[in-house]
Amino acid sequence: MAGEMDLLDSMLDLTRRLPPMSIEENVSSLVELCPDYADDLLGSVDQPLKLRTDHTTGRDYLICDYNRDGESYRSPWSNEYHPPLHDATYPSARLRKLEIAANDAFDTYREMYFEGGVSSVFLWDLDDGGFAGVVLLKKTLNPATNASGSWDSIHVFEASERGRMAHYKLTMSNDKSNSTMGTVDLSGSMTRQVELDSSLTDSSSHITNTGRMIEDQEIKMRNLLQEVYFGKTKDVVHDLRSVDSLEKARKQREVQKELAGLLRK
CATH class of the missing domain: 3.90.1150.210 (F-actin capping protein, beta subunit)
Incomplete structure (x- = not known):
């Protein structure tokens, strides 16, 4: 059991260190490597939200684990699951x-x-x-x-x-x-x-x-x-990246040195 938790922690630690813009590809690769941990990993790592369209109202809504039941997602506009479910939770x-x-x-x-x-x-x-x-x-x-x-x-x-x-x-x-x-x-x-x-x-x-x-x-x-x-x-x-030219920057440094020398005198 301890070994299983260590492996899951290592996978989560790896997702935190990999580029966030590639989180979907990274999680998918980890699931392919360790399919037995797919549910734990997907439930612990937040991924970019995806859009669905409510066919009853025609309005878009977002899907995540909190409005999912099996392979169906509930729309907040019509309160219907897509695809339909007979024993869904409402x-x-x-x-x-x-x-x-x-x-x-x-x-x-x-x-x-x-x-x-x-x-x-x-x-x-x-x-x-x-x-x-x-x-x-x-x-x-x-x-x-x-x-x-x-x-x-x-x-x-x-x-x-x-x-x-x-x-x-x-x-x-x-x-x-x-x-x-x-x-x-x-x-x-x-x-x-x-x-x-x-x-x-x-x-x-x-x-x-x-x-x-x-x-x-x-x-x-x-x-x-x-x-x-x-x-x-x-x-x-x-x-x-410098907006000014190198020659202009060199002249500014020379002027600064000259002023510093006059102040010391």
Whole structure:
């Protein structure tokens, strides 16, 4: 048993060190090498979100392990599985009503922040009387432009009601920004976790509370990308490539030396 866990840990450790932009190819290769660990590996490694189209409503939605049952995926718009299932699991009537409202709310959030892309929200009941859910967000740049890239967010949360209060646990994972321009690639993934106690006025308060948590975490994530990753990349590029000519730079150094000498005198 210990040997099996060591092998799985080694596979997970390898996926963290390989290029994030090739995560699908890397996981597929590892599954081919160790097919007995396919379920454990696929359940532990987040991969880029994929789109499906709801044939009933004609609207796109995102698929992941949280809306999958066997080989079928449930649409948040029609609450139907594609392909159809006879013994599928569905949220309760109360939770389905909240799920519909949450999809409308985060669809507005997606349009305001990303100006495009696709969002999906899925909720499910828990045995202790609470519920859990996942908010999926994906934005992909137009391939016709000179640059290509995508942003994938998976927000998994758990809500437990305590009278007029609710306790939330939010895990934000696989927030990945892939950017390709020319021969420069920038990609990566991060995971963050936060807990919060908030008041409840009605069932819609869950949408407000979780929405605020997700908004705050995404803002922090984007700021971190802007300040650290993109900022560091700009510094490296500016150090590698000089806009001014070498002759101009030589003259500037000579002037600096001359000024330094005069100051010393």
